[in-house]
Every structure is written in structure tokens, then in C-alpha cells.
Amino acid sequence: MSQKVLLQEFTRPAFEEYLKEEPNPVAIIPLGSIEQHGPHLPLGTDSYAALEISKKVACRTNSIVVQPCWPGYSPHHMAFAGTITFRAETLINIIIDTVESLVAHGIKKVLILNGHGGNAQIAAHAARQARRRTGAIVLMPTGPMGGNVEEMLQKIDVHAGAGETALALTLFPDLVEMQRIEDFEPTAAFAPQVEDLRQADDCDADIRAMLVMAYIGDTHEFTSSGIYGFTDPKDADVEQAEEQMEDRIARLVKLITYWKTIDLP
Numbered sequence: 001m002s003q004k005v006l007l008q009e010f011t012r013p014a015f016e017e018y019l020k021e022e023p024n025p026v027a028i029i030p031l032g033s034i035e036q037h038g039p040h041l042p043l044g045t046d047s048y049a050a051l052e053i054s055k056k057v058a059c060r061t062n063s064i065v066v067q068p069c070w071p072g073y074s075p076h077h078m079a080f081a082g083t084i085t086f087r088a089e090t091l092i093n094i095i096i097d098t099v100e101s102l103v104a105h106g107i108k109k110v111l112i113l114n115g116h117g118g119n120a121q122i123a124a125h126a127a128r129q130a131r132r133r134t135g136a137i138v139l140m141p142t143g144p145m146g147g148n149v150e151e152m153l154q155k156i157d158v159h160a161g162a163g164e165t166a167l168a169l170t171l172f173p174d175l176v177e178m179q180r181i182e183d184f185e186p187t188a189a190f191a192p193q194v195e196d197l198r199q200a201d202d203c204d205a206d207i208r209a210m211l212v213m214a215y216i217g218d219t220h221e222f223t224s225s226g227i228y229g230f231t232d233p234k235d236a237d238v239e240q241a242e243e244q245m246e247d248r249i250a251r252l253v254k255l256i257t258y259w260k261t262i263d264l265p
């Protein structure tokens, strides 16, 4: 990756040249978290993932990556060491201030690439506020949900399980310590009513999934390892993660490329 895309690596004249030469600049704001990710994944997993994907997308669209913070909104992981959480209003202000600054320099198209579920609604709210205050178009793409909901309910591969481990092994393998989970057994154990909801066959899976999500509390209440789900991180399918990541990157590149052709209001 030779092209410079991280704003902090530019000199001022180099950034001025970028603005002069790029008629449709887009800034990508990666968001993530600093929170426990089981025994084997780095605390910054979500932020590293969002940053690495942002860099790849920026390279292919001549965009700029502006990462204003490492932590996100993670109160539900605070019982585990290493978690740093911002208040919702802190995160909202960071996003708005960042967009406002970008707009002051002429960048009015901003894409928020969020790598942490806990930030989703807060960042979406901040995106709307930033749009209202600055006139910038702030986009927060969501991937196609897809998949089989019943299968998702059975695996609940939400946090630090096989899926996230595969992505970490794809993007930052040097930070993953697989030896820490050699004897891993899933530790997730939900309250009886949540378990019943997961297994029930008298109601649609999407309705049961909605209820399960509403019942689940803080992470330490249902898993001692910090791994939230029933998959084994050792089953991480790196090849599949690579393919899914490439698909996601291609989709984001397509989105930005098309967006560049649309004038600002």
C-alpha cells in the first residue's frame, strides 16, 4: 500500500495538493472500540478492523481516512479489564466536530465506517446531526444483513467468536494470540428464558432474534471468557473471511465511486 490515505500522515502542502487535484473528495471516518475481545483478540479489534478496511477502500477511491478516536461506546464490556468506553454524547460530539472540521476544509462527503455494534445507533444519530449542522452528506453504510436468521440464532457468533477471529487473522494476524484459547470451551450461558427463545420452534426466527437481543444484558452476565456466542474461535475460516472482506470492500468502492458522480445539494 504505497498511496498515502491517513490524514495525519500528510503534510499541509500535500493535503492542499490533494484537495486541489481531487474534485470529489470523500473522507472515511473509521469507528470501533477498545474493549475486551476474549482471551485471544486485541482490545482494539473493532478499531483495527475498521481502520484497515477504510485504508483499503480509500486507496481504491482516492479518499482520505480520518480516525478521530480509538474507543467507542462499550459500557456492556466494562466488567472486563481493558475496556474504555465513551459516553454517547462524547462519541456524538467527536463525530460532529470531525465532520465540521472536514467541511471547513472543503470535504463535504463523509462516510462513517463503523466496526462496532455498540456505536451503531449513536453514530447514525451523530450523522444526522452533522448533516443538519454542516450541510455535509454523512453516509453510514450498513452491509446486507442476509444470512439465515435461524442459523444465526443457534450460533450467536456476535463477539470474539469464529467470525471475528477469522477477520482479525485476515487483517492483523500478528496481534492475535491463538495459544490463549488452545483448550477453549464456549462459556456463553444465557438466562433460561433466552435459551428457550433461541430453541423455540413455535415462532419465526426473526421475531425470536429480536426478543433475544432485547433480553441480553451486559457481557459478563452470560460469558466468563468474554466470547459472546457458541462458535469456537479455533474454527475461524480465514479464507471465507477474506472473501467476505473483499466483497465488502468492493461494495464500498462501488458506493463511493458512484457517490462521487452525484453533486452536493
Ligand SMILES: [Zn+2]
Pocket: 037, 045, 046, 115, 116, 159, 160, 164
Ligand atoms: Zn468486536
